[in-house]
Amino acid sequence: MKKKVEDFVEQKGKTSVELSDVNELKKKFLSKGGMEKDIKGYEVTTCFGGAGCPNTTNSCTRLGKNIEKIIEKENILSFLKENVKRDLKFHHEFRVALSDCPNACSRPQIVDIGIIGSVLPGIFDEDCTLCNACVDVCDENAITLDEDNVKPLINYHQCLMCAKCIKVCPTGTSGEKEKGFRVMLGGRLGRHPRLAMEIAGLHTHDQVLSIVQKSLKFYKENSKNGHRFSHILSSVDQILT
Numbered sequence: 001m002k003k004k005v006e007d008f009v010e011q012k013g014k015t016s017v018e019l020s021d022v023n024e025l026k027k028k029f030l031s032k033g034g035m036e037k038d039i040k041g042y043e044v045t046t047c048f049g050g051a052g053c054p055n056t057t058n059s060c061t062r063l064g065k066n067i068e069k070i071i072e073k074e075n076i077l078s079f080l081k082e083n084v085k086r087d088l089k090f091h092h093e094f095r096v097a098l099s100d101c102p103n104a105c106s107r108p109q110i111v112d113i114g115i116i117g118s119v120l121p122g123i124f125d126e127d128c129t130l131c132n133a134c135v136d137v138c139d140e141n142a143i144t145l146d147e148d149n150v151k152p153l154i155n156y157h158q159c160l161m162c163a164k165c166i167k168v169c170p171t172g173t174s175g176e177k178e179k180g181f182r183v184m185l186g187g188r189l190g191r192h193p194r195l196a197m198e199i200a201g202l203h204t205h206d207q208v209l210s211i212v213q214k215s216l217k218f219y220k221e222n223s224k225n226g227h228r229f230s231h232i233l234s235s236v237d238q239i240l241t
């Protein structure tokens, strides 16, 4: 709703939200059919990484634009109009959220498709100076120095693939092993909230687009009368197989 208020105010040419704007929008939404013409059938949200956030691990900007092109082609709005037997509401829209790092500011865990830009770190052959910078910077306590104090070890069960240890390493000992995107499906809020289910591993730009395409196909084949993607998806295997 917060974003919708901001969009509404922006359409009016204003740069700040006032209480009168909130009340005007509330009145509009509560009137019969008042919300319907503002619904476009889907929403693709990105975090502020593209505006220069220093935490950016792997930018989702290009991926977000390409996902939007795919969703536009699928014409979700027409699909919803044909299938939903009552007024369309914002909660019927298909939602995608992309974040450029695991801080996940765009909340990818609670939408239909969530994506997090990620980098898997590795330890390379360059001599480690044992400066401890990578150990200190890791918020997950995923790095320790080995028993012989020669090089760091990464606990991949704890690592969130944020790349902070890579950015601080002066020697290149801690470096990029793999770059890609984490993908999670079927999250929602509402009366029965559920966190999205993650597809294991890192995925390339093109693999993510393929997952989006398959998810939309599954959604259109199985959603009846406005059922959300998360209500019809019980396992990511339904998309992968």
Ligand code: SF4
Binding pocket: 047, 048, 049, 053, 054, 055, 056, 057, 099, 100, 101, 102, 103, 104, 105, 106
């Ligand atoms: S998700 Fe990460 S990169 Fe994006 S705005 Fe938040 S902290 Fe910055």
Ligand code: SF4
Binding pocket: 119, 120, 121, 137, 138, 139, 140, 141, 142, 143, 154, 158, 159, 160, 161, 162, 163, 164, 165, 166
């Ligand atoms: S990528 Fe992030 S979470 Fe993983 S080891 Fe490095 S600093 Fe820790």
Ligand code: SF4
Binding pocket: 127, 128, 129, 130, 131, 132, 133, 134, 135, 152, 168, 169, 170, 171, 172, 173, 174
């Ligand atoms: S891997 Fe890099 S940051 Fe970590 S202790 Fe060695 S030199 Fe320092």
